[in-house]
Amino acid sequence: MTDNPPLLRVQGVTMHYGARRAVDDVSFDLWPGEVLAVVGESGSGKTTLLNAVAARVKPDAGRVGFMTRHDGMVDVYSMSEAQRRLLARTDWGYVHQDAVQGLRMNVSAGANVGERLMALGERHYGRIRTEAANWLQRVEMDAGRIDDTPATFSGGMRQRLQIARNLVTRPRLVFMDEPTSGLDVSVQAKLLDLLRTLTRGLSLAAIVVTHDLAVARLLAHRMMVMKEGRVVETGLTDQVLDDPQHPYTQLLVSSVLQP
């Protein structure tokens, strides 16, 4: 497994907000099927890093290589805008913290899921509808809601719809920004379990930004701890949580209330 090339190779990514370094020289590799949690407090740069790696905001320095299906490792910022957009709609997914940003609120659930298929050239209405219904079921939504708009859905349902919309094209890599925060605790547990089942079952690689260490414990193979734009500690999830080395990680782990 170690000899396999990584799916994603991030090297020296740096982003400034004015004079402040929001992300400072971050490098890491991600392997196929691996779930990496990026943890840290608000303002630590974790969402900025996610956006840089997901080719949404170009970093001031650094490279983001992705193992494409046909052309090997390609720097995503050297791709044409069209290539990058295609990648983002097919092999990648992006789950926003606020589902409203990741959904089209005034079209039906089915159309939300079908949109990426249509972007890939699928035109057969029946097939799109069948596939959309199939994905609604996989994220444990009532397929009878296929014609309703997400505006009528609860927060948990919207988040599940957003996940279905992303996974319908069978991406190999999904970026998730605080996917469970803002939901009720009971809904959170259900969504986490769903994400865990989907990532394991589909051998999906994922980068999950979260401030919640329990989310990291449940979902991630590996963790990266950020503070003031820098990575202060990385390791297997249980290593970082059970035997934190860096003063900041120790503070973070010991600050969690255990029910």
Next chain:
Amino acid sequence: MMPGVGVKPVLRASGLSKRFVLHNQGGVELPVLEGVAFEAFPGECIALDGPSGAGKSTLLKLIYANYRASTGSVHVRHDDGVQAGAEVDMTRASAQTLLAVRRSTIGYVSQFLRTVPRVGSLDVVAEPLLAGTGADPEALRDAHRQAQDLLLRLRIPQRLWHVAPATFSGGEQQRINLARSFVRDWPVLLLDEPTASLDASNSATVVALINEVRKRGTTVIGIFHDAHIREQVATRVLDMGCFQPGPRSR
């Protein structure tokens, strides 16, 4: 039981030490283990012996690489599919290698089951058999069958098989945890007080399971507080008193 001539150890620890540094409590250092050195051979059951605080659980976690060693090495023979019997140093290996070792070479039964909400017992127990099989329905049926055998042997009532273990009693959770590890044969199996909250008949089952896997060649390294259990499973006792850190200046 002494290994025969030419039999190679499955695991060897050398110069292993663990010192915790608590940065947010004035940088206080807690030395727990020092100079741990031993070899473990196929078919052995090594009981770690020492009072509480002697670092027994810490040693298991160092072997599993859940804790990071301060010094020293833990070499484990790991069949990586390319080179049979290649050695991995658990204190230095990459995250990818550690995960691979944990999938097929080292099993670990901690004292606590970390449950996932909503995943039923049968699936929890079958999971170690399904790593890397994708969604093959044949593999899933087979894994469920083997998981059922263990749930039956460990007396988990059938009505609980599809219930998530989060709400189970301590003893039931421990049995799920044990079933999950005994569902496959590991070259190395680490057991942290496997019978701590079990009644006599379930303890006897665990003794039988340990002896069965040991006879099939598994190396068991465990903590067994109950002297009666220890006598029935251990082929050798490792005295943790030899690995206590000396007095320090701070």
